[in-house]
Amino acid sequence: MTRFNAWNVIKNGLNGQSGWSRQWRDPEPKSNYDVIIIGGGLHGLATAFYLAKNHNIKNIAVLEKGWIGGGNAGRNTTIVRSNYMMPGNHEFYEHSLQLWENLSHELNYNVMFSQRAHVSLFHSPGARDSAARRYNIMRLHGTDAELWDLKTLKKKIPHLNYDDSRFPILGAAVQRRAGNARHDAVAWGYARAADSLGVDILQNCEVTGITRKNGSIESIQTSRGTIKGKKVGFAVAGNTSVLWQMAELGNLPIESHKLQAFVTESIKPLLNQVVVYGVGGAHFYISQSDKGSMVFGGDLDWYKSYAQRGNLPIVQDSAEAAMAILPCLGRIRLLRHWAGVMDMSMDGSFFICKTPISNLYLNAGWNYGGFKASPASGWYFADLIANENPHNYVHNHNLERFEKGINIDERGAGPDPKLHG
Amino acid sequence: MIRINCPYCGERDHSEFSYGGDATINYPSLESSEKEWTEAIFFRKNIRGFQLETWHHSNGCRMWLEVERSTVTHEIKSVRPCHPDLQKVVENNK
Numbered sequence: 001m002t003r004f005n006a007w008n009v010i011k012n013g014l015n016g017q018s019g020w021s022r023q024w025r026d027p028e029p030k031s032n033y034d035v036i037i038i039g040g041g042l043h044g045l046a047t048a049f050y051l052a053k054n055h056n057i058k059n060i061a062v063l064e065k066g067w068i069g070g071g072n073a074g075r076n077t078t079i080v081r082s083n084y085m086m087p088g089n090h091e092f093y094e095h096s097l098q099l100w101e102n103l104s105h106e107l108n109y110n111v112m113f114s115q116r117a118h119v120s121l122f123h124s125p126g127a128r129d130s131a132a133r134r135y136n137i138m139r140l141h142g143t144d145a146e147l148w149d150l151k152t153l154k155k156k157i158p159h160l161n162y163d164d165s166r167f168p169i170l171g172a173a174v175q176r177r178a179g180n181a182r183h184d185a186v187a188w189g190y191a192r193a194a195d196s197l198g199v200d201i202l203q204n205c206e207v208t209g210i211t212r213k214n215g216s217i218e219s220i221q222t223s224r225g226t227i228k229g230k231k232v233g234f235a236v237a238g239n240t241s242v243l244w245q246m247a248e249l250g251n252l253p254i255e256s257h258k259l260q261a262f263v264t265e266s267i268k269p270l271l272n273q274v275v276v277y278g279v280g281g282a283h284f285y286i287s288q289s290d291k292g293s294m295v296f297g298g299d300l301d302w303y304k305s306y307a308q309r310g311n312l313p314i315v316q317d318s319a320e321a322a323m324a325i326l327p328c329l330g331r332i333r334l335l336r337h338w339a340g341v342m343d344m345s346m347d348g349s350f351f352i353c354k355t356p357i358s359n360l361y362l363n364a365g366w367n368y369g370g371f372k373a374s375p376a377s378g379w380y381f382a383d384l385i386a387n388e389n390p391h392n393y394v395h396n397h398n399l400e401r402f403e404k405g406i407n408i409d410e411r412g413a414g415p416d417p418k419l420h421g
Numbered sequence: 422m423i424r425i426n427c428p429y430c431g432e433r434d435h436s437e438f439s440y441g442g443d444a445t446i447n448y449p450s451l452e453s454s455e456k457e458w459t460e461a462i463f464f465r466k467n468i469r470g471f472q473l474e475t476w477h478h479s480n481g482c483r484m485w486l487e488v489e490r491s492t493v494t495h496e497i498k499s500v501r502p503c504h505p506d507l508q509k510v511v512e513n514n515k
Contacts, residue, residue: 241467251464255442256492303423303440306469306492312422313436346463402463403455415462418440 001196024195029202029224033061036229039236040064041073045190046378052197055386060199065206069187075340077261077297080372081118081178085137086408092393094143096376109189111181118178120276123167131173148172161327167279210247216359233361238341240364253346255417257300258339260310264332266292277325284321300421310339348420349408352381353398361385426500428511429482441475444487
């Protein structure tokens, strides 16, 4: 693999770009691996990378049924933030943000991480109090957080709709270190970095069966043959229940729901922050990509679904929210919209944990938060697989927390997966 | 748009309805163990394919309906009232 650096860029600029090697290999599956990670999304690839880098395990395979980065890695709104307040969550997401800050150097791949600030508007004194509480908790834990009054907000983002008498903007809760990254680059960067440490990335390799023997997983049947692994990790958010039942493990505290996102035609620079607007149950977030497109998303489609396509009522809801907050977008045209399948968990928090099978580990339940979590998800899932002992940050992110009554419910929405958006 | 054939109102857009969830949950008796209650409240089959689910016709007749729908294609096989007695009434009036 040719490293990206100034010298190589100049050299290849002079020799017609002929000196670059391919980014990652396309190996044939071996019959045995130390660790098999099922799922070649951001979390699976990051897990393989940190297993190799932090824990010196080299004989690793990542199994992907399609192509890497073709699932939810390419179906999100690329927002990175760490404004969480529940114990476990805030440490975890803050560490993730810190990993993002150095990710391009770590991977030798420009993931285009842009810390442009995450601006969450509030529209009532009650919402301001609630934002102040959350952001004070963040500051007490060493995360950056601030409240902007209306004067500051108007100066920073002058073209928001400040004349809405139904939902007047009073100010915003802001995390300056939050922002966006380029989703494909994250998948490719992790794949390239993992591959260079010896990880086999097996694409078009769909798991078709799981063979258990004496309480552990003996082998995995795939569309590219049978593969044995000493340890197996699931990182297939969206389809976790399907694999879980393939391993005959029964039910999970997860429902699959779909979440849509939208992208418009490119326009000149308009919005230099991630803006979040949430009133009356609506939920809307928007930013502008480096290509100039407005990228935005809203609520779930509300009904359980494995279909990777969205439904029209949510298109209308999101467009209405866009018009409510940024009326200047009225004549912009939508280029595409898509839906990703989310693991919506019963308390809105994720799972990085052991399972009833001794050599099987679970990474699932990412709700709305999968993209930003990718680096820390890989980091702590790799740590669990290598050391068998969950780190303090994730030791309650297991399947037993519901029975123990220690749900990690940021929203306080209760055991209904569709409400944890 | 999914179209749901409400037995009382006829075929309507799904945006008139509110999604309930899994219609096959059996809540255990009050004396049951915490394990059983945890299973009923928090754990789901999360079927990929046809499943029984509840929808509330919240912007229509406000009746709770039991719908058999595919979670992959969104095709609907059957719609009937949730309440067994009402199911009988609807059946008898067909």
